Amino acid sequence: MQEKGTLVDSIEVCLRDKDGNIKSKHIINNGFWNRLLRKLGLKYNSMTNIGFAQTAAWLLKDIDADHLTYANCDWIGIGTNNTAAGATDTNLLAQVSRLAGVGTREQTTVANDTAQLVTTFSKANDAGLTGTMTIVEIAMFWASTGATAILRQVYSPGDVCNWDAGDTLQVTVKVQIKQGA
16 A cells, blocks of 8 residues: 655745835745646646655664754755756755754644744845845755755745845745645
8 A cells, every 4th residue: 555645845935124014925836826737747846856855864764863964954045046946956046145044843734744944034144135136046955055955946026135224034934744645
């Protein structure tokens, strides 16, 4: 007997001005049309091949008992390149920042079935974020540097961030483990 399982990812992006007012908000990979296009094979989901391999390794003590090879994925990066995402991506194509996030387990269907990582990007959190730029790509990593993305997603329209004016960009990545196709 074979039971199907799946990883379902979604990314939420919220851009706020210096006063906390929402300038834009996106939920990526979560709508009906997105799911339908993925099912028809016309759209790519954001998990990379490395992401699937890492998830499988976490389940087995014999593969990586201490999570040294496949460390925890506690980093989110943002970038400005709008080249379509693909399963073999291992990095952002034009990364502007990568910061550690805060991870929790959340309930989507059953208790603790969803890993959630939240990171807030701002000039205060990364002094390299200056000027105005349009963020259009997001990735989740298992290291602070290097090409180690377990997922990468490109979205449109992008978020025009004016870091010098005090904008903040909060990125929430959710990966749910569930049964079914």
